[in-house]
Amino acid sequence: MIAVTHQTFGITFGLIAIIILQLVGIHPEGIGETIFFFLLVLLGSLLPDLDTTKSKLGRKLWPIAFLISLFVKHRTATHSLLFVGGVIISSGFAVIILKLTWFYALAIGLGTISHITGDWLTSRGVPLLYPFRKERFKAPITFRTGSWTERWICLGLIALNLLLFFGLTNLTIPY
Numbered sequence: 001m002i003a004v005t006h007q008t009f010g011i012t013f014g015l016i017a018i019i020i021l022q023l024v025g026i027h028p029e030g031i032g033e034t035i036f037f038f039l040l041v042l043l044g045s046l047l048p049d050l051d052t053t054k055s056k057l058g059r060k061l062w063p064i065a066f067l068i069s070l071f072v073k074h075r076t077a078t079h080s081l082l083f084v085g086g087v088i089i090s091s092g093f094a095v096i097i098l099k100l101t102w103f104y105a106l107a108i109g110l111g112t113i114s115h116i117t118g119d120w121l122t123s124r125g126v127p128l129l130y131p132f133r134k135e136r137f138k139a140p141i142t143f144r145t146g147s148w149t150e151r152w153i154c155l156g157l158i159a160l161n162l163l164l165f166f167g168l169t170n171l172t173i174p175y
Contacts (some may be wrong), residue, residue, distance in 0.1 A: 001118040002146055003056035010045025012157050013114040014038055015100060015164040026104055037107045040116065044111020047087065048078040048086040048119075079116055080130035087112045121153075 021027060028034040049055035050065050052074045058065035077083055091105035119126045122145050125138030143149035
């Protein structure tokens with residue numbers, strides 16, 4: 001997937017998570033916490049591609065991406081369940097140490113999971129069990145990264161996100 005589709009997918013995961021949490025009476029404390037939550041979702045949605053200097057995040061954090069790319073090939077270790085677990089655990093420790101709300105660890109974790117899920121939908125798939133098994137897993141129906149199919153999926157996700165957002169905020173679209 002290209003970066004914008006990963007980010008759109010991440011926003012979808014974040015919106016769905018907030019809706020589910022609100023159903024059980026849990027919600028962000030104010031607009032600031034909500035905005036920061038979604039910024040972290042966006043970061044998490046790009047994080048697995050920090051294994052290449054050619055990605056959107058890899059270009060922004062070039063020295064870090066370069067170092068990672070020396071040891072890890074693209075779409076290997078950073079696209080595994082082990083990586084997702086490491087991100088979630090690291091984020092959990094970070095919010096405890098920094099005395100932040102657990103919502104922020106959830107945001108980074110959701111973004112990362114959305115990235116892996118998105119790449120699972122592509123024809124290349126993802127090595128979920130890496131490094132134990134290098135087999136790539138993919139959805140029964142896939143598409144090529146950067147294809148028109150991906151662009152249509154991205155547009156559909158944007159429409160879904162708008163519906164979820166307006167439903168979440170109880171706003172109405174003016175005629």
